[in-house]
Amino acid sequence: MEYIRKKINLExxxxxxxxxxxxxxxxxxxxxxxxxxxxxxYGTIPNYKIDSEGNFILDPFGQKIVNTIDVxxxxxxxxxxxxxFTDTPFVPKSSTLTIKPDNFNSFTYGxxxxxxxxxxxxxxxxxxGYTDDSLLKQVKSYRKDTQGNDIYVPNLNVSNDxxxxxxGVVYTNNLETVYKIGxxxxxxxxxxxxxxTFKNEYVKTVDxxxxxxxxxxxxxxxxxxxxxxxNTSLNASLKKEEYLGIVFKPEVDSAVFINRGVEDIFERHAxxxxxxxxxxxxxxxxxxxxx
Amino acid sequence: MATGNYGTIRPADxxxxxxxxxxxxxxxxxxxxxxxxxxxxxxxxxxxxxxxxNVNEIFGGLYTLKLPTSIFGSKGYYSIVIxxxxxxxxxxxxxxxxxxxxxxxxxxxxNQIPLELQNRFxxxxxxxxxxxxxxxxxxxxxxxxxxxxxxxTSNNRALPITQNQGNSNASQAYTFNDNSTSVFCTVSPSxxxxxxxxxxxxxxxxxxxxIITNTFFNPVMLEIEMVEFDEETLAYALFSNQTKxxxxxxxxxxxxxNQIYRQYNLYEVKDQFTGKPLYEVREQKFTxxxxxxxxxxxxx
Numbered sequence: 001m002e003y004i005r006k007k008i009n010l011e012x013x014x015x016x017x018x019x020x021x022x023x024x025x026x027x028x029x030x031x032x033x034x035x036x037x038x039x040x041x042y043g044t045i046p047n048y049k050i051d052s053e054g055n056f057i058l059d060p061f062g063q064k065i066v067n068t069i070d071v072x073x074x075x076x077x078x079x080x081x082x083x084x085f086t087d088t089p090f091v092p093k094s095s096t097l098t099i100k101p102d103n104f105n106s107f108t109y110g111x112x113x114x115x116x117x118x119x120x121x122x123x124x125x126x127x128x129g130y131t132d133d134s135l136l137k138q139v140k141s142y143r144k145d146t147q148g149n150d151i152y153v154p155n156l157n158v159s160n161d162x163x164x165x166x167x168g169v170v171y172t173n174n175l176e177t178v179y180k181i182g183x184x185x186x187x188x189x190x191x192x193x194x195x196x197t198f199k200n201e202y203v204k205t206v207d208x209x210x211x212x213x214x215x216x217x218x219x220x221x222x223x224x225x226x227x228x229x230x231n232t233s234l235n236a237s238l239k240k241e242e243y244l245g246i247v248f249k250p251e252v253d254s255a256v257f258i259n260r261g262v263e264d265i266f267e268r269h270a271x272x273x274x275x276x277x278x279x280x281x282x283x284x285x286x287x288x289x290x291x
Numbered sequence: 292m293a294t295g296n297y298g299t300i301r302p303a304d305x306x307x308x309x310x311x312x313x314x315x316x317x318x319x320x321x322x323x324x325x326x327x328x329x330x331x332x333x334x335x336x337x338x339x340x341x342x343x344x345n346v347n348e349i350f351g352g353l354y355t356l357k358l359p360t361s362i363f364g365s366k367g368y369y370s371i372v373i374x375x376x377x378x379x380x381x382x383x384x385x386x387x388x389x390x391x392x393x394x395x396x397x398x399x400x401x402n403q404i405p406l407e408l409q410n411r412f413x414x415x416x417x418x419x420x421x422x423x424x425x426x427x428x429x430x431x432x433x434x435x436x437x438x439x440x441x442x443x444t445s446n447n448r449a450l451p452i453t454q455n456q457g458n459s460n461a462s463q464a465y466t467f468n469d470n471s472t473s474v475f476c477t478v479s480p481s482x483x484x485x486x487x488x489x490x491x492x493x494x495x496x497x498x499x500x501x502i503i504t505n506t507f508f509n510p511v512m513l514e515i516e517m518v519e520f521d522e523e524t525l526a527y528a529l530f531s532n533q534t535k536x537x538x539x540x541x542x543x544x545x546x547x548x549n550q551i552y553r554q555y556n557l558y559e560v561k562d563q564f565t566g567k568p569l570y571e572v573r574e575q576k577f578t579x580x581x582x583x584x585x586x587x588x589x590x591x
Contacts, residue, residue, distance in 0.1 A: 001510040009521040016550035018581050031582050047361040068357035077303040077508045090467035111414035113469035236467040239444035241482045
């Protein structure tokens, strides 16, 4: 817990103005203050904000504004990575929701009971940008022209799985070659990533080692971005404690197998206490320790 | 081998709905009375700052505490505790998952949760919350089990299922089912260390009262000392305008805005028989003489 100390002077909130409207003449003809006047606040801290004439300051809705002492503070949160969760089957709610709650998001609502997976889909978006022409070679024909150059044949599917996916040229002319990678054979136009390599436009740059690079300018367009039925599913997220703090599988990086985890502090001591001979290293826990 | 680095402290952007604020007041540090904590409505007194570039977006971290002068207008010491909101409920059951019998957890009934807080118990929303426990036999001193807490690591709606164990026995386990109003929460620690497989950490008992708290921000305590004087007010006495009325002996000190800050009566105490001056007195005047307005005096 953070502990903050501040010193605030109440004088900054104390009224020191004396409105003319609270001044009266006494029996001796001397000007004095009518302290019973409701607009007289001298020396006090009013509960609501007032102006110099003792009138309440009103907000746009005609309400009095509470007089406050304002203190700025900065609030922080310590974070820790809980590690991986395990997808677990669940029985969905029998009556599903048909209308998505306003501003639906999975953090606010969690895996909302009754919410179909379609609530989590987002409208398809188009992703575009520029890359090099290295993928162009993937769609060339095995044949060469008479000068030995690669040729690109429209509609020739060079995919390794031609029954399901299409990798090939859509069309080519003197200026550009348009080709698709990873399209569905039944819907080539609307699926996969479309590349356009411009034949007469070159990009000259250098790699991270300063070596000069040159390639044909290539534009890519994908119309299938966002969350959809192909990359979204609903599962119950179960946290198994042995995965607490673990964000990837334990890996063998050296001669000693290290069981990564949050709760292995006792494990390590206990493990070593069990090793009495070199033979134990090989046999302990069925070869758990690897040399 | 590290594969990446990240910071572990972030500006909190917690909603004021997930905050509790309490305060106590003592006029001085020598007060012998016990501390009495009183609640403040966070929605009224804690205002998050908005991003200047996007007015509908919380800036993060920066909040303004607007302390009403009706409460915080006295000289003395105010202690203000800002902490994550607590939800009090009862453990409905404790059990295991039918498909993962080594996964233990506690079960809560959503219907026991106040309506405005029930969305916190939707699937996955309790992850990171802390559970603290109330003693099952209360009224025996401190009701809360001190220094004991568990962290909720996952929560899903779940339905109890009875498994026939033979010999007229049956055991109960839970399966994830969104048609249920019960929520199965896994907590940590809940596993036995491998060297002592029977030493299962305590995670609670059925029908035990608990306190569930979010961990959206680190609690903050402010001690605010309300004072009547600081360097500015002392400077009034040294550097600001002053008048001394020779007719009635009223000595007036003005603040830097030429408003009357203090008034004093100046007079001499003389021996009543000889008329010999004995004292010069400066006595604070609590009934302000409004005719000593500085602008009126100097506007000639």
